[in-house]
Amino acid sequence: MGDAMTALPLVFDAPRRGIPPRHLADLTREEARAAVAELGQPAFRADQLARHFYRGVADPAQMTDLPADAREALAEALLPGLLTVVRHQTADNGRTRKTLWRLHDGALVESVLMRYPDRATVCISSQAGCGMACPFCATGQQGLTRNLSAAEIIGQAVAAAAAMANGELDGGPGRLSNVVFMGMGEPLANYPRVRKTLDALLTPAPHGLGLSQRSVTVSTVGLVPAIRRLTEEGRNVTLAVSLHAPDDELRDTLVPINTRWKVGEVIDAADAYARKTGRRYSVEYALIRDVNDQPFRADLLGRLLAGKLAHVNLIPLNPTPGSPWDASPLPAQREFVARLRAAGVATTVRDTRGQDIDGACGQLAAADQVAGVPSVAVPVPSVEPPVELGAEGDE
Ligand code: SAH
Numbered sequence: 330m331g332d333a334m335t336a337l338p339l340v341f342d343a344p345r346r347g348i349p350p351r352h353l354a355d356l357t358r359e360e361a362r363a364a365v366a367e368l369g370q371p372a373f374r375a376d377q378l379a380r381h382f383y384r385g386v387a388d389p390a391q392m393t394d395l396p397a398d399a400r401e402a403l404a405e406a407l408l409p410g411l412l413t414v415v416r417h418q419t420a421d422n423g424r425t426r427k428t429l430w431r432l433h434d435g436a437l438v439e440s441v442l443m444r445y446p447d448r449a450t451v452c453i454s455s456q457a458g459c460g461m462a463c464p465f466c467a468t469g470q471q472g473l474t475r476n477l478s479a480a481e482i483i484g485q486a487v488a489a490a491a492a493m494a495n496g497e498l499d500g501g502p503g504r505l506s507n508v509v510f511m512g513m514g515e516p517l518a519n520y521p522r523v524r525k526t527l528d529a530l531l532t533p534a535p536h537g538l539g540l541s542q543r544s545v546t547v548s549t550v551g552l553v554p555a556i557r558r559l560t561e562e563g564r565n566v567t568l569a570v571s572l573h574a575p576d577d578e579l580r581d582t583l584v585p586i587n588t589r590w591k592v593g594e595v596i597d598a599a600d601a602y603a604r605k606t607g608r609r610y611s612v613e614y615a616l617i618r619d620v621n622d623q624p625f626r627a628d629l630l631g632r633l634l635a636g637k638l639a640h641v642n643l644i645p646l647n648p649t650p651g652s653p654w655d656a657s658p659l660p661a662q663r664e665f666v667a668r669l670r671a672a673g674v675a676t677t678v679r680d681t682r683g684q685d686i687d688g689a690c691g692q693l694a695a696a697d698q699v700a701g702v703p704s705v706a707v708p709v710p711s712v713e714p715p716v717e718l719g720a721e722g723d724e
Contacts, residue, residue: 385491456514
């Protein structure tokens with residue numbers, strides 16, 4: 330592969346940019362009650378506001394259980410609009426919709442809502458840009474702009490739930506059932522806010538979105554300390570590990586974080602997660618023609634995962650602008666699947682929704698789409714990374 334493909338530095342610490350205005354979804358229930366009391370209102374109004382937020386009600390005029398003369402002030406203080414739609418793009422006969430959001434400081438992120446016969450999944454962003462520098466990923470090529478706040482992440486899921494409830498996608502009203510952290514960013518590099526988001530997703534309505542643990546998936550490049558931390562937290566969501574190569578030599582180049590935490594360490598951490606949660610983890614593997622799709626690599630991957638509580642999700646590479654790589658041809662895909670299955674490893678090939686609107690995995694690159702909004706890449710310090718990733722600005 331060319332030098333240009335590996336030139337980006339790894340970035341752990343998000344640049345400090347303007348912190349979004351305070352939002353109820355960033356606060357604990359106690360903090361929200363205190364904030365409401367400070368506004369001279371009874372504390373239970375915090376619960377009323379939460380109910381409106383998680384139902385996707387944004388217009389104070391519709392919050393009729395709040396006193397008319399206090400609605401505006403309460404909503405302004407605790408439910409500021411953090412996500413502004415720049416545009417929606419639809420594909421797959423109106424069943425996939427990508428939304429480009431502008432944040433308070435002009436940063437741009439995307440989310441993708443996908444409707445299937447039996448479920449509706451939203452793919453959300455946890456950071457603006459990404460610091461993990463994977464050369465085949467459009468977001469990875471942008472660099473990291475900043476971490477999203479919990480409210481900014483949760484807001485994407487709430488908007489998707491409201492869009493489903495309102496029948497904004499083809500097929501009539503429905504229910505958001507799944508959330509995957511496979512949009513822009515590395516969720517485990519923004520750990521505290523992602524954890525807060527998990528709480529909001531899993532908390533029963535009306536104080537959260539009431540999703541089940543198995544229908545929420547956190548996807549990571551393999552930040553081992555953060556996987557271990559997630560293992561201890563007891564929110565048994567599904568874990569997806571973006572492996573993309575079974576051997577360190579290749580993975581060092583495809584997933585540069587591998588230079589810090591090797592294949593073996595990542596798989597060990599995922600195994601520990603599976604033991605603790607009883608939940609199968611998924612191994613993501615983008616099939617890239619003549620790069621990682623050789624039969625011997627299928628066999629290596631099969632040996633690595635045989636007997637483990639894991640399944641492999643193969644994603645034919647979604648080509649990104651400027652990249653010399655493309656998807657493995659079908660015969661190579663079939664051979665790869667056959668070898669994994671022969672090794673006893675459950676394997677599926679992902680259907681790639683939204684390709685024609687650049688809404689498929691690894692294609693999200695919001696900053697490229699609107700002129701004048703630069704993304705900022707900051708060189709990684711030469712010291713060892715802190716164990717508490719993303720600790721900056723934490724609660
Ligand atoms: N940072 C997280 C989540 C974001 S990407 C992670 O890496 O897991 C979600 C998935 O899409 C990851 O498995 C990622 O490796 C994969 N992906 C990235 N670019 C891709 C591309 N061009 N084609 C196919 N999959 C891609």
